[in-house]
Amino acid sequence: DGAISRHDYRPPAWTVPETRLVFDLDPATTRVTATLSVARNGEHAEPLRLDGAGQEPLAVRVDGVAVNDWRIEGEQLVIPLSGDAHAIETEVEIAPERNTQLMGLYASGGNLCTQCEAEGFRRITYFPDRPDVLSRYAVRLVADKARYPVLLANGDPVDAGDLPDGRHWAEWNDPFPKPSYLFALVAGDLAVNRGSFTTQSGRDVQLGIWVRAADIDKTHHALHALKLSMAWDERVYGREYDLDVFNIVAVDDFNFGAMENKGLNIFNSRYILADPDTATDYDYDAIAAVVAHEYFHNWSGNRITCRDWFQLSLKEGFTVYRDQGFSADQGSAAVKRIEDVRGLRAAQFPEDAGPLAHPVRPDSYLEISNFYTATIYNKGAELIRMMATILGPQGFRAGTDLYFDRFDGTAATCEDFVACMEEAGGVNLGQFRLWYSQAGTPRVAASLSHQAGEGRATLRLAQHVPGTPGQPDKQPMVLPLKLRLFGGETGRPLGPEQLVLLDQPASTIVFDGITERPVLSINRGFSTPVIIESDRSARELAFLSAHDDDPFARYEAMQQLMLDTLVAAAVEGRADHDAVVTAVANTLADADLDPAFVAEAVLLPSESFIGDQLASVDPEAIFRAREDLRGALGRRLSDQWRHAYDQAPAGPYVYTPAAKGLRRLRSVALGYIAASGADDAARLAFRQFETADNMTDRQGALTTLASGQSDEREAALDIFYNRYAGNGLVIDKWFQTQALSSRDDTGRLVEELARHPDFTLANPNRARSLVGAFGANQRAFNAADGSGYRFLADQLIALDRLNPQTAAKLLPPLARWRRFDAGRSGLMRGELERIVATPGLSKDMFEQVSKSLG
Ligand code: B3K
Ligand code: ZN
Numbered sequence: 001d002g003a004i005s006r007h008d009y010r011p012p013a014w015t016v017p018e019t020r021l022v023f024d025l026d027p028a029t030t031r032v033t034a035t036l037s038v039a040r041n042g043e044h045a046e047p048l049r050l051d052g053a054g055q056e057p058l059a060v061r062v063d064g065v066a067v068n069d070w071r072i073e074g075e076q077l078v079i080p081l082s083g084d085a086h087a088i089e090t091e092v093e094i095a096p097e098r099n100t101q102l103m104g105l106y107a108s109g110g111n112l113c114t115q116c117e118a119e120g121f122r123r124i125t126y127f128p129d130r131p132d133v134l135s136r137y138a139v140r141l142v143a144d145k146a147r148y149p150v151l152l153a154n155g156d157p158v159d160a161g162d163l164p165d166g167r168h169w170a171e172w173n174d175p176f177p178k179p180s181y182l183f184a185l186v187a188g189d190l191a192v193n194r195g196s197f198t199t200q201s202g203r204d205v206q207l208g209i210w211v212r213a214a215d216i217d218k219t220h221h222a223l224h225a226l227k228l229s230m231a232w233d234e235r236v237y238g239r240e241y242d243l244d245v246f247n248i249v250a251v252d253d254f255n256f257g258a259m260e261n262k263g264l265n266i267f268n269s270r271y272i273l274a275d276p277d278t279a280t281d282y283d284y285d286a287i288a289a290v291v292a293h294e295y296f297h298n299w300s301g302n303r304i305t306c307r308d309w310f311q312l313s314l315k316e317g318f319t320v321y322r323d324q325g326f327s328a329d330q331g332s333a334a335v336k337r338i339e340d341v342r343g344l345r346a347a348q349f350p351e352d353a354g355p356l357a358h359p360v361r362p363d364s365y366l367e368i369s370n371f372y373t374a375t376i377y378n379k380g381a382e383l384i385r386m387m388a389t390i391l392g393p394q395g396f397r398a399g400t401d402l403y404f405d406r407f408d409g410t411a412a413t414c415e416d417f418v419a420c421m422e423e424a425g426g427v428n429l430g431q432f433r434l435w436y437s438q439a440g441t442p443r444v445a446a447s448l449s450h451q452a453g454e455g456r457a458t459l460r461l462a463q464h465v466p467g468t469p470g471q472p473d474k475q476p477m478v479l480p481l482k483l484r485l486f487g488g489e490t491g492r493p494l495g496p497e498q499l500v501l502l503d504q505p506a507s508t509i510v511f512d513g514i515t516e517r518p519v520l521s522i523n524r525g526f527s528t529p530v531i532i533e534s535d536r537s538a539r540e541l542a543f544l545s546a547h548d549d550d551p552f553a554r555y556e557a558m559q560q561l562m563l564d565t566l567v568a569a570a571v572e573g574r575a576d577h578d579a580v581v582t583a584v585a586n587t588l589a590d591a592d593l594d595p596a597f598v599a600e601a602v603l604l605p606s607e608s609f610i611g612d613q614l615a616s617v618d619p620e621a622i623f624r625a626r627e628d629l630r631g632a633l634g635r636r637l638s639d640q641w642r643h644a645y646d647q648a649p650a651g652p653y654v655y656t657p658a659a660k661g662l663r664r665l666r667s668v669a670l671g672y673i674a675a676s677g678a679d680d681a682a683r684l685a686f687r688q689f690e691t692a693d694n695m696t697d698r699q700g701a702l703t704t705l706a707s708g709q710s711d712e713r714e715a716a717l718d719i720f721y722n723r724y725a726g727n728g729l730v731i732d733k734w735f736q737t738q739a740l741s742s743r744d745d746t747g748r749l750v751e752e753l754a755r756h757p758d759f760t761l762a763n764p765n766r767a768r769s770l771v772g773a774f775g776a777n778q779r780a781f782n783a784a785d786g787s788g789y790r791f792l793a794d795q796l797i798a799l800d801r802l803n804p805q806t807a808a809k810l811l812p813p814l815a816r817w818r819r820f821d822a823g824r825s826g827l828m829r830g831e832l833e834r835i836v837a838t839p840g841l842s843k844d845m846f847e848q849v850s851k852s853l854g
Contacts, residue, residue, distance in 0.1 A: 005363065016127070023185065034126065048079045136176075137183065141171075222288075228326075248272065267291075268765065406420065414436050450518055604629060618821070647666065666697075667704075682708055686715070754770060
């Protein structure tokens, strides 16, 4: 059935020590001449097999002599070879301007650029397109000089010059052997913001951020973030940059966030371009995180790459962990942890609980592009975090040093990484390895009892890992749980924080000397990515939300209190808001708290997260329960919200943790003021919208207005649209804000927006801003008449013809069909069946839909 299995891995029959590429660039027809020095790997009689996709060989030469004994098998070019080493030359022609998949060489905004991970290089030339074939690349680019004055590729520049008839050339050389997925080139009319960085050993690196000339003033934040990242990786991991140049190019058409090509990162422009007028604080944060992430890949991904794609989390999980650490160090580590856990729960927990669940190291796939998931990335990062917790800071650093040292220049496995941790940390991670092979989110039942007479507390823990597709029965895992007890009367800690490694199905922990009624603080810092089922009362949760010394646990207690309240309201119609109102009031009143933390703590769990707690999701009941609680909080704490709203940062916009926190809290407060039904809410929001000197406040106001019915709503949407017409990234926000609206008629408005002249499926950011955002709007998407399902399916069928990879990524909302009532699930199933019956469906979409139905 075309599935690739992890257990079928074999080393490559031929290696390719050197690769020379010549590109005669043209949007309609680009000619690629590739010369591969190939070497037989071990003793065998296999021919050379080169991957290709969509092209045909115009010429094949072996050691300089044209041959014709080659054949095409599937899409591979198969060349019989007699010796142990040969020079293989092929010529192909490709058409970048017709490439709508945005994989391989394609055109974006008049420039030419590449995207090769995972299997795009085979769309450029014939090559063993697998990550364990490492080659040294020399590249020559030839192009029209007026149209493409800038010619970039991986590594260091060698030379450049002019040719007759208006063409010019440039040569680049990358001394580091790399897999084909890290190849990149860019040809374009670009301006550069230059900087420099001197590494700890004294290497001067020239940095360049390349964008269209009009955007050059929006590159300072990214350049600054790059320098911070370079210094951070030296300080925290001892990793230094290794080439003379480091270039980043921003393009508007990109399937995901960015790409770590050696020495030439290519970015979705949304993760580079920022100024206060067009980018929110959230955008600024995301830009720094993605710049750091791609930069950190230079070691965790490029110097050490993956042996095969099943090991993807080796580079992605580790690099996410590294970028999370970087971001935590730029501001509030507590708030960063809260954001990361919220993201994990929004994207990864549902994945783990549904038909698309897969282990962090999967066992098989049809299309590797479908495995760039929250499980590989974010759960993968949690696995690294747990090992760091178990080893402690010194042990972990010794482990990463050993890993970088031992595997530099090679293609490694997840097992190699774990073995280094084990060796350097002097720990046994045997059972821990189950985290790589078992899918599903473990559940931990925790129950604390107090034997007052004996001065003892007893904590009973039991774990359960739910069955997932292909894995009905699970073994118990190792769960590093940080916990601490607090005195329920005095609020003082009853002993230090402990790290418990729960590695049995059940276990009992006894605490002595506990004379006061204890309250349990568990999974502090979210030390293990599990679901805690505790029997803590509303009173205990409220207590922890005010007194726990671990900020994450404090946030978590409030979330649990809110969740319990919302679930009771959605399921039983029991709306008792008192405990939440009091706890939120206490948090708002606590002057010692960072406003950024307060903003997170007082925010209600999302509708989807509430739905994840229920046996069957009732989107309307959840929406009502949540709106009721929002309304109650808004009305009963009206003065407190007004007070928070009045605490605006002084002076013009600055991107500092303190100013960011105040803006965040203000926008949360504005949301509650609107939820209270206050007469002046729309006026207040509109005034903020009009007077804001930055996008954070402007979009915050627009978001509040977009969910309401006021005249100000229409006015603000028009002003926003006209002010930013032509700025693609901001117009994306305009679409997205409307698609996320909680109005009753959002479904209809979204269908209208899909006919707006600015809407196109050809640009992935635009497609995601409307179709992706709508899929995340639980209530609107799950309209009982199935209109939301039909809309998504129509869009996905159309998008799949252009860009299968981006289409398949937007499917998951439909994959949740089993979670809904019979009416909705029947309608969702019907749409999945309609998609899978579409003639010419891509492998990407087929895999996602057939697994969802399975
Ligand atoms: N490694 C790339 C992702 C490529 C996705 C290909 N479908 C970006 C990143 O994770 O840094
Ligand atoms: Zn990555």
